[in-house]
Amino acid sequence: MSDLSAQSVSTWLKDFAEVINEQANYLTDLDRQIGDADHGSNMSRGMSAVAALDPASFTDASGMLKKAGMTLVSTVGGASGPLYGTFFLRLGTTFTSDGELSAADLARGMKAGLDGIIARGKASPGDKTLVDTLTPAVAAAQQAADEGRSLAEALQAASKAADQGRDSTVDMIAKRGRASYLGERSKGHQDPGATSMALLIDSAARCLA
Amino acid sequence: MSDLSAQSVSTWLKDFAEVINEQANYLTDLDRQIGDADHGSNMSRGMSAVAALDPASFTDASGMLKKAGMTLVSTVGGASGPLYGTFFLRLGTTFTSDGELSAADLARGMKAGLDGIIARGKASPGDKTLVDTLTPAVAAAQQAADEGRSLAEALQAASKAADQGRDSTVDMIAKRGRASYLGERSKGHQDPGATSMALLIDSAARCLA
Amino acid sequence: MKKLINAVEDIVKDSLVGVAAAHPDSLRVDLENAVVLRAEEPHEGKVGLVSGGGSGHEPMHSGYVGYGMLDAACCGQVFTSPVPDQMMAADKAVDGGAGVLHIVKNYTGDVMNFDMAAEMSAAESGIRIESVLVADDVAVQDSLYTVGRRGVGLTVLMEKILGAAAEEGRDLDALLRVAAKVNEGGRSFGLALTSCVVPAAGRPTFELADDEIELGIGIHGEPGRQRAKLSTAAEVAEQLAEPILADLDFTGEPVIAMLNGLGGTPLIEQYLVWGEVSKVLAGKGVQVSRTLVGNHITSLEMAGCSLTLLKADGDLLHLWDAPVNTPGLRWGC
């Protein structure tokens, strides 16, 4: 299903919503340790609203993605609402035409999403945020595209890199978000947003390939 | 030491203060079950102040007993302050002359104390209060006096009756004091004030005989 | 026991030092007697209002001293009634020639200590002293053979209303008539989610399971009359309102309502419960005209809440709305 459409986007979003619901307690628990114990419930509230969107009411993937982004902005709150919302809004403005989705398209879309997140949240890699998951994932997708590999291969590479990026947050000292208030004490804990972002890329690898 | 004097009264009050301090946690714990968890600390605050009174500054037992009563009224608060205070005030007005203390004197003094407590608190026997300790103790002292027995024997009899009176409160349903709010649920618990009153009579039996 | 204190025996005095430091312009604290007074006392020709009781119920009573409410609050040890010396000091300080009214919650200890004080104050200084017993807790069976109901939430409303009446210059007899009306038309009921720790005892007065509540709780950590499972706030609202409405008909007249937090329950939950209670009351035809939500008469850090309803005719509403300026209740000035 490497075809881009409201339907394929919906499949992805519904899968992600399911994963988030399953992992909500785990994500909240990560946030309990270095944040305020709500990342799981935040994401789950937002993705449940997104999963309720009917793909039939959108003419194309772009419309569906933008609406998903706006829905997250309007229902999540906290740091993750604007950040995840921006990510999907940017995907929507990048994927303007339905049909075949190439590895290069994927890399371009993800890069736009990452740029949006950085513009909104001003985090750099190493700050212990979801940027640490997304940055290597974008790089891996881009490399796969540059090497002429398939969308499926690019998604696999991105997903693997995302997981590594997520793991890399464990040893970091937080500089953005709520965990930054802990200073040194944030070390040794995996960042909740980096964790949910890895789940999103994994879900994409399952659903969009 | 069947001689009544400021000194002998002081010995009794200091002994009772010591017992109260030792039993304070126990008394508070009884009050925790059917009251408000302060009977031990109330009595201990008051009796520490009483124990600090210098017998040398009183001309007779009567003066010392009245001052002890006023001290309890002024330092204890709660139900026990006015009740114990009244008891000692009445003892003070009954025991007007120092010297030999007879069993009949004892019975008369205790009866005056009990009457004062009833006038102040309006409890009847069976209401699950310290009146249930004092009433049989007074009766026992009176009987000993009527039978011409010694002060020591009267005190022994009073103490034994007091302990039985205290024990009898376990099965009662409280009708006075804070425990009365519990209704049926007050059953099965020993009344804290009845317990401290038995300690007072026991202490008298040790010190005044 | 985890408390912000220095030593158990100093809690009341140390806290009053803070009261004095926080309200230097409006209050005067007699530390020796643990009595909180208005900065200027007595008020010539005004009945002096003296209340008090065990500490641990703050803002009641010390937080209700000020214009339009109390003249003095006598602060006993935690959950222990004050001693007569305190009330005598207060009586003397606030007597402006029109007599003094003691507002007493109906507990044996409080009643006896206030009684002794009234006898001695009257004897010593000839002040005319009357007292009002507040006895509003429907959790307690009221009969000839018991001591009657406990005084709980209605005390706050009593102090506010009598305070306004005294400020207007009504005399002792008039105040007694107002008090009788408040007692006749006022009822309360409370429930707890947790116990509290009396400092001198050092551990919780009772234990509740994770899904249990104590119905008919007093304000001293005394166990209530019954345990129940904790259900929804909607159900809790029924549990609060039902015993009150069963005891007295609250329809046909405006009602002043207080949803009171017992100390450890956050305001967000108190408002939530009030939302549910107001639905229950509306469903029973009770017309609430004034509402107070918040921690007004507490039991240290106990989690839970209580509901107080008072039937209020035009005069009571007028007295309720009158200006009041105390640390714990303030409006109109």
Next chain:
Amino acid sequence: MKKLINAVEDIVKDSLVGVAAAHPDSLRVDLENAVVLRAEEPHEGKVGLVSGGGSGHEPMHSGYVGYGMLDAACCGQVFTSPVPDQMMAADKAVDGGAGVLHIVKNYTGDVMNFDMAAEMSAAESGIRIESVLVADDVAVQDSLYTVGRRGVGLTVLMEKILGAAAEEGRDLDALLRVAAKVNEGGRSFGLALTSCVVPAAGRPTFELADDEIELGIGIHGEPGRQRAKLSTAAEVAEQLAEPILADLDFTGEPVIAMLNGLGGTPLIEQYLVWGEVSKVLAGKGVQVSRTLVGNHITSLEMAGCSLTLLKADGDLLHLWDAPVNTPGLRWGC
């Protein structure tokens, strides 16, 4: 988890139903958007003051809506910032032609959501929107490389003072100057004796031993920077005041002080701590001119307290003393 609620996901809305029921005359609650407004909005020619944030800090912010303080409060889920739609609805409702000021606590989520709202409100309806970031928590290291300090207790003072300035008719630029002065001269520090239970998480955010306190606690149950043994209130007073005084010189000018309860700490302890803090401050030559003691910005049922100090020149004192009429703060009217 023991809470007086119906369902976790309904807490905020259900509680707002109670707010609406309790304050029918002074407040209007937009339940759909979870926005609390004054009964009459907008006020022609007055800058509209909009604040908001996660719920669970009550009375902040919804309890600070009213004359002399906020025009609107946007209530997010518990401890989660509100979403832009809420602020947009508030902006529109309160704009009286003189622009709108957002009062935002410095948390990433709050900042981003208010920013998005400001951009969209300005774009959609051409309202001039400015924002004030409150960042007063000295427990958090402030550097170029971090997000800066958290906004905590000073928010209450900021809302009161800006509210008075807006009521006087000062314009947006004047308000921004006042806000800058408040931010420059205001600092806070908090400590906790217990954690709190975020409803969606269902268990305490952190665990403290029976003799431990968490120093530098935030208002969301976020762990602080350090654990310490719980000692006396006198020691706690030092622990509260020292980091604030080390950060800024508070001598030489009058100071407004707030000793704030975090929710689960009874008022008797708060006053006790204030008594000790006032001694510490006096010893350091800090002259406290105004004092507020009580639960003003809370963390659900967390036990603990925080201290906020604000250097106040004549204008700030004047604005502080100006009349305010909200459920959570009221004087002068």
